[in-house]
Amino acid sequence: MSASIRLQPGDTIGILGGGQLGRMLAQSAASMGLKTHIFCPEQNSPAFDVSAQNTIAAYEDTAALAAFADAVSVVTYEFENVPGPTAQHLASKVPVRPGVRALEVSQDRLFEKEFLKKSGVAIADFAEITSQADVETAVQNFGGQGVLKTRRFGYDGKGQTMIRSKKDIGGAFERIGNTPAVLEALIGFDCEVSVIVARDLDGNCESYDIARNHHENHILKTSTVPAGVSEQTQTAARKMAERIVSSLDYVGVMGVEMFLVRDGDTEKLLVNEIAPRVHNSGHWTQDACLTSQFDQHIRAVAGWPLGSADRHSDAVMENLIGRDAEDWHAVLKDPAAQMHLYGKAEIRDGRKMGHVNRISPKTG
Amino acid sequence: MSASIRLQPGDTIGILGGGQLGRMLAQSAASMGLKTHIFCPEQNSPAFDVSAQNTIAAYEDTAALAAFADAVSVVTYEFENVPGPTAQHLASKVPVRPGVRALEVSQDRLFEKEFLKKSGVAIADFAEITSQADVETAVQNFGGQGVLKTRRFGYDGKGQTMIRSKKDIGGAFERIGNTPAVLEALIGFDCEVSVIVARDLDGNCESYDIARNHHENHILKTSTVPAGVSEQTQTAARKMAERIVSSLDYVGVMGVEMFLVRDGDTEKLLVNEIAPRVHNSGHWTQDACLTSQFDQHIRAVAGWPLGSADRHSDAVMENLIGRDAEDWHAVLKDPAAQMHLYGKAEIRDGRKMGHVNRISPKTG
Structure with missing residues (x-):
């Protein structure tokens, strides 16, 4: 090879x-x-x-x-x-492509956080957890609160438990299955945003406008672009995402989730998680950009130059989860909506059945 | 059924x-x-x-x-x-869908022209031709010029011969294979434009902005939107296209080719040909509209409501014909271009291998 x-x-x-x-x-x-x-x-x-x-x-x-x-x-x-x-x-x-190293890092929350920290991007404080005693120590260090997450196989809120007060501490390690974990400091964030970034074989990067994400029941419900953040924050987010993919010598599209923390007039970003693949919060690019995140990933893994990530329209992406998909006819009747269905035969609770991109003229 | x-x-x-x-x-x-x-x-x-x-x-x-x-x-x-x-x-x-009647009409240039005339849209003068003697009479009636076309199986300039002067008349019927034909009066047109129109099962129509088409060697080379015609012409073109699909009780997308004839400051449209299907001159809709002509046709034949035909960007579609496809890497390097290739293994002269949509912010 x-x-x-x-x-x-x-x-x-x-x-x-x-x-x-x-x-x-x-x-x-x-x-x-x-x-x-x-x-x-x-x-x-x-x-x-x-x-x-x-x-x-x-x-x-x-x-x-x-x-x-x-x-x-x-x-x-x-x-x-x-x-x-x-x-x-x-x-x-x-x-x-993107590569074995990207998998190793993103499969394990501890490795991921250590990698991100080393890359020089801001993240929330965290501690390695191998016992209930570790949980107790770490929670104390983080001001009595935190989120306990298994190191591996967590997604859509699975494999995690919230510690908001003293009563949540007892049995926390058991609740996540007595499995190696990390405790993250609880962040009082304003919203979650994400950057979809692509890097080609020659090291060139293209990043999309950042999206503001809204979750329901720990599953992404909507992504909205423009995200309503300052120009500086937009630039900072792109730079962080590009730094991450460059540190990994990455080839392909990555989804980078970040917390936006407001402190008075200033906006600060903390990277929450990276996904070494096309990402649900980038589905809006299909209908609001000339080059979608899927096109971009294919270009990169093919060893081809990237397309422009410029956006021509505003967009709100809404996931169709479980029985939401039964509303397909209403979606079709909305002239601003483009319906994407995944061809899954059976509707199940929490299952991603499709998504809708609602498009409007570009405002910002 | x-x-x-x-x-x-x-x-x-x-x-x-x-x-x-x-x-x-x-x-x-x-x-x-x-x-x-x-x-x-x-x-x-x-x-x-x-x-x-x-x-x-x-x-x-x-x-x-x-x-x-x-x-x-x-x-x-x-x-x-x-x-x-x-x-x-x-x-x-x-x-x-679109239906058997649409096929019957569009498979035969004589039926097509009779249908168009009856529908009340403007077309060039024409005459039915079954012999060389018919050619001679018709050419005389049309001022000594015309285009002789077989009634059936003509496309991309095949099955037709141009009569520009007396010397072209002799043997004209033989040149198209002594087969039933029509002679069309030669039109001094400014350009060819086309309208992509869709009609759903309930009779609702959506038409796209008209495109200006440029041919090379009788094969479509580029379609440009906006077409640079007046607002009245745009409206007139859409109305003609919608009249045609409604007359046929049509379900699906149709491509309607028209000649734009300028007479001083006035613009006049003559319908040249209809295609009861998605059309090469509508490929730009894939990247410049929320609902492409392909989406629109699928919606219509599925019995679903149509999407909006609104355009969010300007576009130039260029066909990749024959060895043009060898330039694929140059296309990929153009950030404004979206490359579409059809997966055809073998390049042949005149074969449509793919197309490129070059997109820019909407100007008109």
Whole structure:
């Protein structure tokens, strides 16, 4: 394998994961004349309908992985929990972009925080936790409050517990399953924002306008652009995101979640989490920018130059979660809305079924 | 079958034809949670990579057509030369949209012109031609000039011959193969423009801003929006297009090509040709409008409400024809350009390999 390989139209990108992100990546690849090959264990995955080839196999199936590596020019992934040995095995045969290091860092909250701190971006205070005693010490150091999160496999609010007062401390480590964790200082933040940043094989970066995110039940509900923050904050957020991807020698799109903390007239940003992939809070780019985050990721992993991340319209992205998807006809009737559905047959509570981008003329 | 059937997300649209238009229709359908089933005779068709199902069979294969009709909720097509019996056979089993009548009219230049005239839109003078003697009479009536075109199977300048002076008259009927034809009066037009119009199952119409088209070697090279015509001409063009689709009780997107004739300060429009399908001169809508022509056609044939045809940016669409596609890397380096490639393996002279949309802030 060559780390610097660049694809030609007609070449194939392998994608680990067949959910909605894999599906939208496959659609972007096809628009630019590239083929995709999806590898995932689930039958009837959303991405299968829009990709040229599929392999249904376990991520631990080394024979299937070897055949997959032979069939593609480069491998990318739609989720950060790709098992380490899977990524290592593939990386020995074919370039894996964004890369194995990005997976290692983002799969473990402790590694992630240590990496971010070392990169020089601001983050909330944190402490490594391996016991209930650690929880008690750390909470005391952080002013009696904090969020306890498992180091691995947490998402959409799973694997975490909030400590707001003394009564939340007892049994906290048990509540998250007595598993290695970190305690984060509780931040009195104004809102959560995110930056979608892309970096190409030559080290060039393009970052999108920052989005203001609103969650319901720990799941992203809306992303709004413009985010209503100062120009300085916008610039600072982009710089932080670009610093992070450059520190990782990253190739592809990354979602960087940040807390916006207001102190009087000043705005401060703390990086909360990074996702080494296209990100739900960047779905608005599909309809408000010439180059969407999916196009951008495909360009980067193909070894191609990035497109412009400029925005031509204002946008509000709304996730269609669970039974929200039953309102599809109302969405279609809204002339400002573009409906995106993921082709999932069964509606389940909390399941991301699709999203809507509502577009209006650019104001800022 | 029910003529008024409306699809649900997850339902399947059958598409006759697996070229780039079928491919881009399939991509739009997938974005809105619909599946597609491509029917076409050619192996390795561009649309196969992005559709859930494919049937490779001749358009005359009634058994294959019957199985196809059973597998889909509605049928549409990417080209107007669907054989009449194929369309009739399918229409007896499943709704065919835009419809059999639209095919009949657009497959035959004489029927098309008679229909347009009856609809009350302005067209160039024409005469039915069945012999060389007819050519001679008609040319005389039209001031010694004209364009002789076969009634059927003409496209991209094929099946036509220009009569500019006396010397072109002799042998003209033979040059187009002694086949039934029409002679059109030669129009001293300023430019060719086109309107992409959509009509839904309830009769609502949405038309896009008109595009100015430039051809090279009888093949569309660029479409530019705004077209640089007066507001009245813009309105007149939309009205003509909407009149045409309403006259046909049409469901779907139609491309209407018109000649713009300037007489001093006044602009006059003559309809040249209609295409009962998404149209090459509407590809700019993918990147300059919230709802592309492909989305719009899918919405219409699904029995869904139309999206807004509003334009958020200026656009120049350029076709990548034949070896133009070798310049793909230069296209990628232009930050204002969005590259669309059709996944065709082999470059051939005159073959449409892809297109580029170059986008800029809206000026008019």
